[in-house]
Amino acid sequence: MEATFYIAAGVAIISTIMVITSYNMIHALIYLIVSFLSIAIVFFVLGAPFIAALEVIIYAGAIVVLVIFVIMMLNLRDETVRQEREWLTKKIVIIPSVLSAILLAELIYIVVNMEPMAHPTGTTVDSKQVGLSLYGPYVIGVELSGILLMSGIVGAYHLGRQKKKVVHRFLEKIES
Amino acid sequence: MTELLWLIPALPLTGALILIATKGNLPRAIAGSIGSGSVGLAAILTILVAIDFVSKGQQPIQQTLWTWINVNGFSPGVALYLDSLSLVFIFVITFVGFLIHIYSMGYMADDAGFARFFAYLNLFVCSMLILVLADNLVLMYLGWEGVGLCSYLLIGFWYEEENNGYAARKAFIITRFGDTALAIGLFMLFTSLGTLNIQEITLLAPDTWPISHKTVVAIGFLLLGGAVGKSAQLPLQTWLPDAMAGPSPVSALIHAATMVTAGVYLIARMHIIYELAPLAQTWVGVIGAITLLIAGFSALTQFDLKRVLAYSTISQIGYMFLALGIGAWSSAIFHFMIHAFFKALLFLAAGAVIYVLHHEQDMFKMGGLKNKIPVIYWTFLIGSASLAAIPFITAGFYSKDQILWLAWAGEKGNFWFYLAALIGAFVTSIYTFRMVFLTFFGEEKTHVGHHAGSLMTVPLVILAVLSLVGGFIELPHNMGHVTVFSDFLSGVLPDVETRPGVDAYEWLMQGIAAVLCLLGIYVAYFFYMKREDLRAEIKGATYQLNRFWFSGWGFDALYDAVIVRPYVYLSRVNKSDVIDKVYNGLVTISEYFHFVFARTQSGIMRWYIMGIVIGAVLILSLGLMMH
Amino acid sequence: MNEVSTEAGLILAGILFMLGLISVLIRRNIIFMLISVEIMLNAAGLAFIVAGARWAQPDGQAMFIFIVTMAAAEVSVGLALILQIYHQIKTLDGDAATKMKG
Numbered sequence: 001m002e003a004t005f006y007i008a009a010g011v012a013i014i015s016t017i018m019v020i021t022s023y024n025m026i027h028a029l030i031y032l033i034v035s036f037l038s039i040a041i042v043f044f045v046l047g048a049p050f051i052a053a054l055e056v057i058i059y060a061g062a063i064v065v066l067v068i069f070v071i072m073m074l075n076l077r078d079e080t081v082r083q084e085r086e087w088l089t090k091k092i093v094i095i096p097s098v099l100s101a102i103l104l105a106e107l108i109y110i111v112v113n114m115e116p117m118a119h120p121t122g123t124t125v126d127s128k129q130v131g132l133s134l135y136g137p138y139v140i141g142v143e144l145s146g147i148l149l150m151s152g153i154v155g156a157y158h159l160g161r162q163k164k165k166v167v168h169r170f171l172e173k174i175e176s
Numbered sequence: 177m178t179e180l181l182w183l184i185p186a187l188p189l190t191g192a193l194i195l196i197a198t199k200g201n202l203p204r205a206i207a208g209s210i211g212s213g214s215v216g217l218a219a220i221l222t223i224l225v226a227i228d229f230v231s232k233g234q235q236p237i238q239q240t241l242w243t244w245i246n247v248n249g250f251s252p253g254v255a256l257y258l259d260s261l262s263l264v265f266i267f268v269i270t271f272v273g274f275l276i277h278i279y280s281m282g283y284m285a286d287d288a289g290f291a292r293f294f295a296y297l298n299l300f301v302c303s304m305l306i307l308v309l310a311d312n313l314v315l316m317y318l319g320w321e322g323v324g325l326c327s328y329l330l331i332g333f334w335y336e337e338e339n340n341g342y343a344a345r346k347a348f349i350i351t352r353f354g355d356t357a358l359a360i361g362l363f364m365l366f367t368s369l370g371t372l373n374i375q376e377i378t379l380l381a382p383d384t385w386p387i388s389h390k391t392v393v394a395i396g397f398l399l400l401g402g403a404v405g406k407s408a409q410l411p412l413q414t415w416l417p418d419a420m421a422g423p424s425p426v427s428a429l430i431h432a433a434t435m436v437t438a439g440v441y442l443i444a445r446m447h448i449i450y451e452l453a454p455l456a457q458t459w460v461g462v463i464g465a466i467t468l469l470i471a472g473f474s475a476l477t478q479f480d481l482k483r484v485l486a487y488s489t490i491s492q493i494g495y496m497f498l499a500l501g502i503g504a505w506s507s508a509i510f511h512f513m514i515h516a517f518f519k520a521l522l523f524l525a526a527g528a529v530i531y532v533l534h535h536e537q538d539m540f541k542m543g544g545l546k547n548k549i550p551v552i553y554w555t556f557l558i559g560s561a562s563l564a565a566i567p568f569i570t571a572g573f574y575s576k577d578q579i580l581w582l583a584w585a586g587e588k589g590n591f592w593f594y595l596a597a598l599i600g601a602f603v604t605s606i607y608t609f610r611m612v613f614l615t616f617f618g619e620e621k622t623h624v625g626h627h628a629g630s631l632m633t634v635p636l637v638i639l640a641v642l643s644l645v646g647g648f649i650e651l652p653h654n655m656g657h658v659t660v661f662s663d664f665l666s667g668v669l670p671d672v673e674t675r676p677g678v679d680a681y682e683w684l685m686q687g688i689a690a691v692l693c694l695l696g697i698y699v700a701y702f703f704y705m706k707r708e709d710l711r712a713e714i715k716g717a718t719y720q721l722n723r724f725w726f727s728g729w730g731f732d733a734l735y736d737a738v739i740v741r742p743y744v745y746l747s748r749v750n751k752s753d754v755i756d757k758v759y760n761g762l763v764t765i766s767e768y769f770h771f772v773f774a775r776t777q778s779g780i781m782r783w784y785i786m787g788i789v790i791g792a793v794l795i796l797s798l799g800l801m802m803h
Numbered sequence: 804m805n806e807v808s809t810e811a812g813l814i815l816a817g818i819l820f821m822l823g824l825i826s827v828l829i830r831r832n833i834i835f836m837l838i839s840v841e842i843m844l845n846a847a848g849l850a851f852i853v854a855g856a857r858w859a860q861p862d863g864q865a866m867f868i869f870i871v872t873m874a875a876a877e878v879s880v881g882l883a884l885i886l887q888i889y890h891q892i893k894t895l896d897g898d899a900a901t902k903m904k905g
Contacts, residue, residue: 005807009815016819016842020826025834032838039849042815045807046856051864055845058871063841063878070882071834074889080832083895087831096828099789100821106796107817111810123859133861134868141865145872152876159883162890779901781836785827 005045012038023084025071029064036060050127177228178237181256184221184266185305187214188298195295204290211294212277215301219270226263234260234667238311245314252372257311261668264509265308265441268516272433273301275635279524280425282631283531293333297429300326304434308441313362313372316442320358320406323435324351330430331422340421347415354405354412358442361398364391378448387452396449396456400463403439407493409467414731416490420482424527427482432489432519437512440496444505447669457588461501465596468494470729472603476610477726480537481526484611487728488563489519491600495579498597502589504582505669506662511575513661514646518562518572521639525556528632529615534625539611544620552628553616555636560612562643564605564697567690571647576601578652580689585678601689605696613704653682812853819846833888833897837881844874 015035022028036059043052134142191214195207202210229237240255258266277297284293303322310316325348332344366372368391369380385392403409408416408431419431430436443450443460450457468491475487492515499508530537532549546553562572580601584594651658662671703711715722724730776783823842830836848867855863885895892899 002807005811009811012815013818013822016822019838019842020822020829025832028835028838032842035842036845039819039845042812042849043852046812046852047859048852048856048864048867051852051867054868054871058875059841059845063875066878066882067834067838070886073886074895076895080895084832084835088829092829093825096786096789096825099786099793100825100828102793103789103796103824104817104821106793106800107821108814109800111813111817125855125859125861125864129861130864130868134865138862138865138869141869145869148876149872152879156879156883159880160886777904779904780898781900782828782831782897789824789828 005042008038008041008045011035012042021088023081023088025076025080026068029068029071033060033064036064047124049124050130177224178232178258179239180221181225181237181239181258181309182241184218184225184270185256185302185309187218187221188305189302190214192295192298192302195291195298198291200289200291202291204285207291207294208277208281211291211298212274212281214298215270215274215277218301218305219274222263222266222270225258226267229258229260229263234664236667240311250366250371252312252314254315255311256309257374258309259668260665261441261444261509262308264513264665265437266305268513269301269304269308269434272516272520272639273297273429275638276425276429276433276520276524279428279527279632279635280423282629283425283527284423285631289333293330293423296326296329296333297425300330300430300435304438307438311374313365313374313377316374316445317358317362320355320402320438323430323438324348324355324406327351327419327430327435330426331419333422333426337421343415343418343421347419350412350415351405354402357398357400357405358402361395361402364395364398368395374445377446381448381452385452388454389452392449393453393455396453397459399442399446399449400456400460403442403497404463405439406442407436407439407497408490409439409494409497410463410470411731413467413471413490414728414735417483417486417728420480420486424482424523424530427485428520428523428527431486432523433516436489436493437496437516440493440500440508440512443497443500444509444669447505450500451670454588457501457503459501461498461588461590461593464494464497464499464501465593465600466494467491468498468600469596469603472600472607473725474728475607476603477722479540481530481539481542481611481615482523482537484539484607485519485522485526488522488604488607491604492519492563495576495597495600498583498593499579502583502586502593502672503670504579504586504672506665507575507578507582507672509665509669510650510661511579514562514571514575514643517639517646518559518570518643521555521559521636521643522563524632524639525552525559525636528552528628528636529556531632532624532626532628533622536622539614541621542615543618543622544616545624546616548620548624549627551633552636555633555640556616557612558640558643560608564608565601565689565693566697567686567693569644571643571645573690574647574650574652577686577689578650581652581682581685582672582674584685585674585681587673587675589675598689598692602692602696605693606700609697609700610704613700617705652686653679809853809857812856813850816846816850816853819843819849831897832895833885834895836897837878837885841874841878844870 012035015031015038018031019028019035022031036055040052040055040060043049043055191210194210195202198207200207225237229235236257236259238255238257240253243251243253245252277294280293280297284290287293300323303319303326305319307316307319307323310319328344328348331347332340334340362372365377369377369384371377371380381392405412416431416436420427422430450460471487471491471494475484475491478484478487492511496508496511496515499505499511529542529545529549529552532545532552533542536542558570562570565573565576567573580594580597583589583597584591649658650661703714727733776787820843823839823846826839826842827836830839848870851863851866851870853863855861855866888900889895
C-alpha cells in the first residue's frame with residue numbers, strides 16, 4: 001500500500017506543477033482534476049473512503065466544473081493564451097519560488113524534527129463514524145455550513161447579475 | 177479720612193475703565209469730565225488725607241487692600257503706604273495731573289481719539305500713584321511697568337504716523353533695559369533679605385550688610401540702572417527727545433513732571449541701600465553730573481521747541497540725581513516738586529504756542545508773538561525764569577541754589593560736582609532764554625491762527641503762580657532759613673550735613689550762581705536779538721561740534737551700530753529659524769516614510785499576498801530560531 | 804495497509820500547499836489565482852485527513868467536509884465577483900483592479 005501512496009503522491013505533484021505552468025485555462029483545469037483524483041487515491045490509502053468519494057464528487061465534479069462553466073460564459077478566446085505567455089515569464093517565478101522554498105524547508109524541518117510520531121493505525125474510518133461525529137459533537141459546524149452555503153448562494157446570485165439599463169417607455173418612443 | 181487712601185489710585189483707574197468700556201462713544205464733554213473729574217477728586221482726597229496726616233504728627237499710614245501672592249512665606253500684598261515722601265509725590269501727581277487734564281480738554285478737543293486719550297492718561301495717573309504709594313517693591317514694579325506701558329501708548333497716540341510708533345517703541349525698549357536691571361536688583365534683594373517690603377528692607381539692610389559689601393553695592397548699581405532707564409539719564413537717555421512725538425499734554429505729564437521722576441523716587445525710597453553703598457551713591461551723582469552737562473549742551477543746538485524742553489528735562493533730572501548722589505535727599509525732592517511745576521508749565525505753554533501756530537514746532541519759524549498771545553507769553557516767561565533760576569523771585573532759584581550749595585558744601589560734596597552744576601546752570605539759562613527770544617521776540621514769521629481757549633490758559637496761570645511762590649517754603653540758611661519742606665521730609669529721608677566752616681561762603685556761592693544766570697540771559701540776548709549776524713559765523717566755525725551736540729552726542733548712532741545692527745543682522749541670519757528647521761525636519765521625515773509606505777498599498781492583489789507570505793516566513797523563522 | 808508515515812503525508816500536503824502558493828504569486832489572471840487557492844485548500848484538507856487517520860478518528864474527516872463546504876461557497880461567490888469585474892474592466896488582469904490604491 002505504500003507504493004500506491006507514493007505513486008499517487010507523485011502524480012499529484014506532477015499534475016499540480018502542470019497546472020501552475022500551463023497557459024491554457026482549460027488545460028490547467030483538466031490537470032487539476034487529475035491532481036484531485038490522485039489525492040482521492042491518497043485519501044483512500046489513508047483509510048478515509050468516504051472522503052475520497054467526497055473529494056471526487058464535490059471538488060473535482062462540482063467546483064472545477066463550475067469554473068469551466070464560468071470560463072465558457074466569459075467567452076474568452078485565444079487572447080488569454082497570449083496574455084498568459086506574456087505575463088508568465090521566467091523572471092517573476094524566482095522570488096515567489098525562493099520564499100515558498102524557504103517556507104517549505106521550514107515546514108519539513110518542523111515535521112521531521114518533532115518527536116517521532118506513531119505510525120497511523122491501520123483502521124478505516126468509514127462514513128458511519130463520520131456521520132455520527134458530524135451530527136454529534138460537530139453539529140454546530142453543520143448548521144454553520146448550511147448558513148454559509150445559503151449566503152454563498154445569495155451572494156453568487158446577486159453579484160452575478162447583470163443589470164440591464166431600463167429606459168422608460170415614454171422615452172423609448174423619443175429614442176426611436 | 178486716611179482709610180480713603182486707596183481711593184486715590186482707584187478713582188483714576190475707574191475713570192480709565194469707564195472710558196475704555198464705552199469705547200469713545202460718550203460725548204466729548206462727558207468723557208473729558210470723567211477723565212479730569214476722577215483726577216480732580218483724587219486731588220481733593222489728597223488734600224484731605226494730607227490734612228489728616230499732618231494733624232496726626234506725620235504718622236505713616238499703611239493700608240493693606242489684599243494679599244497678592246502668597247508663596248512659601250513670600251507674601252507681598254496690594255498695600256499702600258503713605259509717608260511724607262509719597263505724600264509730596266501724590267500731591268504733585270494729582271495736582272499737576274489735574275491741571276494737565278483740564279488743559280487737554282482744550283488741546284485735544286478736535287482730536288478723534290479724545291476719549292482714548294483720557295483713558296490712557298487716567299490709567300497713567302493710576303499707575304504712577306500705585307508706584308509711589310506701594311509699600312512693597314513688587315507692587316512698585318507693577319506701577320513701574322504700568323507707567324512704561326502708558327508712556328508707550330501715549331507717545332504713539334497718533335499712531336497713523338509711522339514715526340510716532342517708532343518713537344514709542346524706542347522709549348519702551350530702552351526703558352526695558354532699565355527695567356531688567358531693576359528686576360535683577362529686586363531678585364538680589366529678595367535672596368539676601370527674604371522680603372521686598374520697603375519698610376522691612378529699611379530695617380533689615382543695615383544689619384545684614386556692612387558698608388560697601390559687594391552685594392549691596394551691586395544692588396545699588398542695579399537699582400540705579402532701573403532708575404536711569406525710566407529717568408532718561410546716561411546711558412539710556414536717548415528715548416526722551418524722540419518721545420516728543422506725543423501730544424504736548426503727554427510730554428508735560430509724563431516726560432516732565434511724573435514718569436521720569438520715578439527713578440528719583442526709587443533712589444530716594446531706597447536711600448538705605450545707597451547709604452550702605454557709597455560707591456553706588458557716588459556714581460548716582462556722577463551720572464547726574466555728566467548727564468546734565470551733555471543734555472544742556474545738546475539743548476543749545478536744537479531747533480524744535482519741544483526737543484529743547486526735552487533735553488532740558490534730562491538736564492534737570494540730572495540735577496536731581498546729582499543731589500541724590502551727594503546725599504542731599506530732600507533737596508532732590510524739593511527740586512523735583514518745583515521742576516514739576518515749571519516744566520509742566522513750559523510744556524503746556526509750548527503746546528499752546530504750537531496749537532496757536534497750527535502745529536509749527538520749529539523755533540526759527542516763530543517770533544514776534546509777544547503781543548499777540550500775551551497770557552501764553554507771560555506764563556512761558558515765568559516758567560523759563562524759574563528754569564533758569566533767576567534769583568529771589570522764582571521758585572527754581574531756591575531749589576537749584578540749594579543743590580548748588582550742597583554740591584560744594586555738603587559732606588559728600590565734591591568740587592567737580594559743583595563745577596559741573598555751575599556750568600550746567602550757565603548753559604541752562606542760555607538755552608532757556610534762547611528759546612524765549614526766538615519764539616516770542618523778533619519779527620513774526622508764522623501768523624497766529626485761532627487763539628487758545630480758557631481751558632488751556634487757566635492751568636498755565638495756576639502753574640505760573642506755583643512756579644513763582646512754590647519755592648518760598650524752603651529758604652536757604654542765610655535768607656531766613658525756612659525749612660518747611662525739609663522738616664516735612666525729615667521723618668523719611670536722612671538730613672544732609674555740611675562740611676564744617678563753610679557757612680561763611682554761602683553768600684559768595686549764591687552770588688556766583690546769580691551772576692552766571694544773568695550772564696547767560698545776556699549771552700542769549702546778545703546772540704539772538706542784538707547781533708544775530710554773529711550767529712552764522714560761529715555756527716560755521718563750530719559746525720562739527722554743533723552737529724555732534726545736535727544729535728545728542730552721537731548716542732543714537734552709537735546704539736544703532738553696537739546694538740541694533742548686530743541684532744538685525746542676527747535675526748536676518750536666523751530668518752529660516754534653526755529651531756523651526758528641527759520641527760520641519762521631523763515633518764519631512766515622516767512625510768517621506770509616509771510616501772514610501774503608501775506605495776506598498778498599490779491595490780495589486782499579488783503584492784498583498786506576497787506581503788502575507790513574507791510575514792509568514794519571518795514569523796516562522798523567528799519561531800524556529802527561538803526554539 | 805497503513806505503513807504510510809504521518810510525516811510523509813504532511814510533507815506531501817506541504818509540497819502541494821507550496822505549489823499552490825507559488826501559483827498564486829506568479830499568476831496575473833484572476834481565474835488562475837482562484838484555481839491556485841483551490842489547490843491550497845485541498846492541500847490543507849489533506850493535512851487534516853492525514854492527522855485524522857493517524858488517530859483513527861473521524862474528526863479529521865469532519866474537518867475536511869467543512870473545508871470543502873467552505874471552498875464551494877467561496878468558489879461560487881468568487882466566480883460571481885469575477886464575472887462582475889470582467890463586466891466592469893473588460894479584462895481578467897488582476898493588476899488592473901487598483902482602485903483601492905494608496
